[in-house]
Amino acid sequence: MELDRHPLAHLRRQHNWSMADLAHLLRAQARARGLRSGIDRNRVWRWENGTTPNEESQTLLADLLGVPVVVTEQLRWPDWLPAFEQPRPFSPSGSRAALREVQVTRMDRRSFLVLSSSTLVDLAADWARIEPRHLDQALGGRQGVDTELLEWLERRSLELRTMSSGPHSHVASLIDAHLHTTVDLIAQDRYAPEAGRRLHAVAADLAHVAGWLRFDADRHADAQRHWQAAVHAAHQARDRDLAAVALSDLAYQATWLSRPADAVRILEHARSRTRAPAARSLLDVRRARACAVLQDRSGTQRALASAEAELERVRPQSTPPVVSWMSVADVNADAGRCWLDLGDPARAGTVIGAGLRELDPRRARTKAVFLTYRAEGALHSRDAAAAAADARAALDTALGSGAARCVDLVSAFISRLDERTEQPIVELRAYARDSLAE
Template sequence: MDSPDLPWQSGSTIDAIAHLTRSEIMLPHTRHSAEAAHVHRSEQLLNPLQEWVTSKPSPLAERPAEHAPSGRVGKRQVEDIRAITTMFRDADNRHGGALSRRAVIAQMSDATAMLDSCSYTESTSRALFSAVADLGSVAGWMSFDAGLHKSAQRLFITALHAAAEGGDRAVGAHILQCMARQMSHLDHYEDALDLVALAQYWARRQISPATSSMLASLEARFHAILGNLDDSERAAGQAEEIFDRIDPADEPAHMAFFDAAELSATIGVAHQIAAKKSHGSHRARRAEKSLSLLGHALSLRPEHRVRSKAFDHLGFARTHLTVGEIDGAREETDTALTLFGSISSKRVADRLAELHDEAEPFIGNPAIAHMRSSIGHAVSSATA
């Protein structure tokens, strides 16, 4: 798939996922940053995705047994796919995306084969597409975490098509926010903000409080990066207000990650970014808010969210550095490096590299010189 545009028919979606998963399983493991140069962006990405906003699932008839050599698929098989998806999400949180990405893509290929070769009812077909879409979001996320940006975007887009075929706007909004985070990671901040807006518009009638709060928190972060500090504070306040309406029992499984810790961390990073763009008392106030929120996030993080804790400590370090607190920056960086040593995540490596660059004005300080040397060694060893 060389373009983000695909025909909006179920057969095309099945063929595209089958082709993609076959090729991805054979893809050599690589973290070449040149991948980032090949992602679609701006109108090339967003214009085709606008079709998703107005698309409706293709008409699907029940697939009779005589045309399905591989047997009958029902609710149990769909639940099995969802259980596998949960398992891979947990592995990603604990260890990073690189270790399991091929396995999850292989599972995605097997699940897609059910759509192509089994018999099922129309409602089961929708559920299968939805389950494949959610599994695809994990495959794309793992690829993103491994630094395979073109592969990640291809997986996200095919998963988005599967979500459309399944009529699952909630999963579709989730995939769009994953794509927004990828665009932000690659410094395409306007695209990231547009993808959040697209998710908010598309899922507006099916959006859960957790999804709405998460999208608002991302909006706060992206506005802060773009220097829209008033808009950032408005969105952060909206995210916090909506979060109070969440009932975890009513939330879809893919939103389980967005808890009080994740909200605090996302908004805390938004305040950290805003502090960098502020001066005087405004900088001090925003830095203090950032530290408070990041501390709250860390106090709530489950032990298995290792990568998230590494990001939290990096947020701490960058906030300390913003206000010239050298000892705090060094201590938090040491903790982040320890956590980084136990996972495989190119995203964390990229954030460490950013901290390395941000610390350059303080290089005359021996503690900072040592910190930058430690970052350089850790990142070089991980990406060798």
Template sequence: MSERPPQRIPNRQLAALIAEAGFSNAGLARRVDQLGLEHGLDLRYDKTSVTRWLRGQQPRGTTPALIAEVFTRRLGRRLSAQDLGLDACAPVYAGLEFASTPEEAVDIVGGLWRKDSGSHAELRKIAFTPAGLVVPSRDWLIGRADERVGHDGSAAASVAASSGATGATTGQPGAASYGSGGGGGGGSAGPVSVRVPAQGRGTVPRQAVPAGVPPARQTDRVAGQRVGGGDVAALRSVSELFRTLDQAYGGGHARQALVRYLEHECEPMLRGVYGETTGRRLFAAAADLTRLAGWTSYDIAAHGLAQRYFVQALRLSQAAGDRAYGSFVLITMSRQAVYLGHGREAVQLARVAQQGVGSAAPPVVQALLHSVEARGHGVLGEARACTTSLARAERALESARPGDEVPHWARTFDEGQLADEFGHSYRDLQQYRAAVQHAERSLQLRSPAFARSRLFCRVVLASARLGLGELDQACALGAEAAQQATEIRSARAVDYVRDFERRLEPYREAAAVRNYRDRIAAFG
């Protein structure tokens, strides 16, 4: 006598959520298929598939996570596969979750650091997904700083108890912090004297560990140790060091060393013993380093990985109680969206950042936020909105005064960078004469230390000259930029040059273009 197959139990949880969301079976199937396409999955679900799920059949693979994400977007609250009565599976949005607690945030970002440090090539091939921007930015906007971030250490609770050391509670968690340091009133380390070698391919070893950074896997720090102000100051100093290297030589030079430092130094600190005041400062420093890991990943075209780092930096900034830094992370995400051609998402992120800090932000910060919004409008070809945002940025910067309290991450935003934003925006709007004017001004004002930014601006100037029909000047500028691109490790620099070369295609038989190609070939 053959055994009867086990009877499936109807999925009442899924049925209740379908009713709450107002979906039809066909509507739910269509949304799951559409979300699958965002992740490169060719799914063919229909209303019959949903009927089977309601009768108790379990969908396979990552489909439960996709279904959960469909309901998360519709209902505005985070739902898991288990909440829908489905079997757990690996989340398709791994790394894009906006954690509900600081402990969960450390688990998520720590997992990213470890996988990235382990040279998982597939991690750097993860696709950027515009849909993954919605929930984190919304949760940040409506969320508040965590009430408690102090930690007794998972392996050192007895140490914390015996010492009797508990940090004082920070004042007004969640308020925007515009001081020189991170959130919770924590100050960053003072200016770091970094000796940067002259540019050139042979000057900085590939993935070399900069002086002062402990070699990977040789650190003595372990989870459960007490964290003090000196530890946080060290994180700040290391952040400045890596930032300087990135600006001068591109994200590819020391990115891997940065990630290893995060894994072997920063994560054990986050799992260590600290009170509230130190905890806020620690999370602020971790947010800054994590954003930088995302920025350097973005610069080597690991866009999905960069997006995940940015989301986690945003969550860490919330734990720090540093609303202003959260806005900086959001405009970093907006810049990536601009670069990838997602203008609408870029504008939305910039506006969320503005709303999150409000009108109390220093003029320099306001100028930065408005200029990034302008870039999104420029990509969309929205001339009026773009020029309006640029005008707001210009007025805000003009109202800045010496002695204003400006956060460390906004201190480099000056007339030179604003002129660069103008140049890019007008180039995108095909207003080439204005683009030339502002790009030239930016190159006059910006320090040679910002080598990559100057390269980008030079390409913008070359493209604008080309748009005005000045082929000889355009090719000369483009050749200079192409040579500089060989001296830094930046996929974005290469892409800028390639974009210029695509613009040259209609003139490929011209003598100036042939000379340009000969010069490029000589660079090897």
């Protein structure tokens, strides 16, 4: 893949336009506006080789490509071009462009995805094969961010990550404000190399957390943009584990949205450069989940065995914050989901129950998901009372967490019970109607 190609050249190839074709279309666009334009093939060539088009030419091009004016105003040339169905290159400029993407306000449909299957896999592959020596060439510039500011940003980032797991209603706005401030500091390019590394580490951490808040709100395209930005920023910060975890989040999202084959391919690349056992354990669990959906029993068993083995190697003092929450509870409960997908509800119920008993009570969103899985397993085992009890607890927990993704999950499960006439199920449906109507 050509990582350094100009996005305008990529767009031309997408539309099968020569430089002359594009110039002709832009002249026609100008005539439709009652304007005269001297755009020709040579001018297009200059744009693709470092010259910035004037404002009128950019307006004509935006009209032709259907890009809203607000996007061209918020992103500089050529970053507003809708060419990056392709991954951003893992260079300082490519990473800055990926980070600036999260500053743009968009009206995404809840289920829309901005990155295709091939793009997600390419992003993971590019990161996995990028030469480590490029990291040392990534940052530079003049001193401009002092130690006091850096330390403050780092403290706030860690505090906001901790707060994001709770029911704090304004934490998303606080995270976005700190992320945008950090991206602005990076864009100014006035810092020494070590300060730049630390700034990118803060940006990666905040973008990663912001992606999860959007995923929980069913804002999938926005989550993808933030996780892609987190991969880029973590790469510039030399944080391989955080980059790998952000890639694994994209894989988890792919499985959640019924694209498990994409998840397996992403995770193969992501795991190749992890350092922390907790990170490898997390990636193994997510691979197991994808394999189970694909009905790959042996692949699921291998991944779960590896996840357990890696977890035994974890040492809290050397575990990065991004995976400090990873525990036996997560392996057990996700293993239960795997056994459900593979048609073994009794085994699923046992391990999900163990996971729930061991789960940190502060992780309400995770609890809601695991309770829904256990309710599904109980239903497969023909235990209507247990299924109704778990579904009711899952709904209460999901509503208390405020996570639309979790509410949708348990609501979808309850909606599948419309034809059931057992008394506990009838009562559950009535309870759900009342709870969701409030």
